[in-house]
Amino acid sequence: EEKKEDPKDQEFKLEKDTELRFEVETGGTITLELAEGLAEVFGTELVKNKKFTFGSGAKVAVFTWHGCKVVLHGKTEFAYVSKDTPMIMYVNTHAALEQMRQQAQDQGKRGPRVMIVGPTDVGKSTLCRLLLNYAVRLGRRPTFIDLDVGQGSIAIPGTIGGILVERPADVEEGFSLQAPLIYHFGHASPGANMELYERIIAKCADVFNQRCELNRQASVSGCIINTCGWVKGEGYRSILHAAREFEVDVIIVLDQERLYNDLKRDLPGFVKVVLQPKSGGVVERPQPVRRSAREDRVREYFYGVRQPLYPHSFDVKFADVSLYQVGAPALPDSCLPLDTQQENPYTKLVHIQPGAQIVHHVLSLSMADSLEDNLIDTNIAGFICVTNVDMERQVMTVLSPAPRPLPKRYLLLTDIRFMDFRSPS
Numbered sequence: 360e361e362k363k364e365d366p367k368d369q370e371f372k373l374e375k376d377t378e379l380r381f382e383v384e385t386g387g388t389i390t391l392e393l394a395e396g397l398a399e400v401f402g403t404e405l406v407k408n409k410k411f412t413f414g415s416g417a418k419v420a421v422f423t424w425h426g427c428k429v430v431l432h433g434k435t436e437f438a439y440v441s442k443d444t445p446m447i448m449y450v451n452t453h454a455a456l457e458q459m460r461q462q463a464q465d466q467g468k469r470g471p472r473v474m475i476v477g478p479t480d481v482g483k484s485t486l487c488r489l490l491l492n493y494a495v496r497l498g499r500r501p502t503f504i505d506l507d508v509g510q511g512s513i514a515i516p517g518t519i520g521g522i523l524v525e526r527p528a529d530v531e532e533g534f535s536l537q538a539p540l541i542y543h544f545g546h547a548s549p550g551a552n553m554e555l556y557e558r559i560i561a562k563c564a565d566v567f568n569q570r571c572e573l574n575r576q577a578s579v580s581g582c583i584i585n586t587c588g589w590v591k592g593e594g595y596r597s598i599l600h601a602a603r604e605f606e607v608d609v610i611i612v613l614d615q616e617r618l619y620n621d622l623k624r625d626l627p628g629f630v631k632v633v634l635q636p637k638s639g640g641v642v643e644r645p646q647p648v649r650r651s652a653r654e655d656r657v658r659e660y661f662y663g664v665r666q667p668l669y670p671h672s673f674d675v676k677f678a679d680v681s682l683y684q685v686g687a688p689a690l691p692d693s694c695l696p697l698d699t700q701q702e703n704p705y706t707k708l709v710h711i712q713p714g715a716q717i718v719h720h721v722l723s724l725s726m727a728d729s730l731e732d733n734l735i736d737t738n739i740a741g742f743i744c745v746t747n748v749d750m751e752r753q754v755m756t757v758l759s760p761a762p763r764p765l766p767k768r769y770l771l772l773t774d775i776r777f778m779d780f781r782s783p784s
């Protein structure tokens with residue numbers, strides 16, 4: 360019998376203002392322990408002598424402002440210490456935002472609304488997390504808005520959403536996702552339906568504004584908005600649109616001077632646009648890696664990250680649900696009777712009959728109680744995945760985080776697919 364080699368602990372001594380960067384080997388896990396000093400992971404302080412576990416492919420930086428000693432256990436793809444980080448710049452940005460919050464508080468105004476833009480893989484999500492963590496560590500309650508439908512960190516890919524951040528992100532699992540605001544988009548790229556994308560962004564901004572009216576602390580703390588890495592053509596226009604809808608005060612452009620210049624040219628003067636470098640530690644993720652990250656995100660939704668979740672599998676009668684898709688191809692005008700106005704085809708709700716075509720698709724479960732609530736503008740309660748469709752019995756089998764029955768009847772089809780190899784069916 361072959362003995363598995365037990366990887367040795369790797370110990371790293373970090374000087375102040377340096378970071379340890381590592382990536383977990385595919386299929387492996389790494390535990391990280393802070394042995395001495397102070398250190399943080401993307402703005403969350405590490406507890407000394409506590410073991411933190413990271414799963415396959417995770418890319419992590421442990422930064423120290425004061426110097427520290429850390430120990431890694433497990434196999435790394437790479438692990439090295441870098442002295443060259445943009446952290447001082449990022450913390451200065453945080454300090455400037457904090458000043459704006461203080462001013463807002465003193466003057467009875469609202470705090471900074473910040474949007475982070477740039478191409479893919481420049482560390483946008485990571486900078487969001489850092490700025491949110493620093494704010495919440497000072498007692499603020501910033502809102503995190505994620506418009507990146509490709510990763511969908513607040514729910515799953517194919518959605519946008521927001522959460523009020525009340526405590527620093529968990530080192531292993533990220534921000535607590537209680538009471539999130541989630542809107543259905545249904546695709547992993549905004550280009551699949553720009554009209555819908557812009558409409559749900561406008562809705563999300565509306566609801567954020569309403570929350571700020573009711574919650575002074577949220578209003579003063581402002582928001583940090585993550586965007587997707589599509590910065591050309593329509594993608595660029597959607598950045599301008601989001602900036603307008605959220606009435607952003609600050610835009611941080613990571614790593615792209617041209618985008619920075621374009622935004623300075625196209626946005627009104629009161630929007631502060633700043634260009635910042637990306638961290639050399641950000642790892643580029645080729646398309647397949649990004650796709651598998653999306654699948655992981657959906658799997659985590661059903662099966663959990665650290666604490667395993669046990670999703671339920673049960674049958675749902677077609678008669679008990681109504682399934683819709685947002686967007687339908689427009690009819691050529693020549694097919695329409697004269698003088699009829701076509702309903703906007705991109706935001707039209709189309710009723711669909713369940714069938715084999717929805718197997719493995721994720722469905723959004725709307726909070727709507729009736730069709731009088733517009734399904735597009737209504738918050739999403741959660742997601743199910745269709746694992747089987749039985750036309751004879753007129754039922755579909757679904758994977759669901761909650762036991763039967765489904766709490767609501769309106770479902771929206773996404774083109775996000777999830778193959779559940781663990782399901783007993």
Ligand code: ADP
Nearest residue numbers: 380418419420480481482483484485640641642
């Ligand atoms: P974007 O949002 O721009 O696509 P991310 O913030 O998701 O980029 O970063 C891409 C990957 O790089 C993530 O897996 C993240 O954990 C990792 N990463 C970010 N900053 C660092 C760093 N300083 N050292 C190591 N890995 C990092």
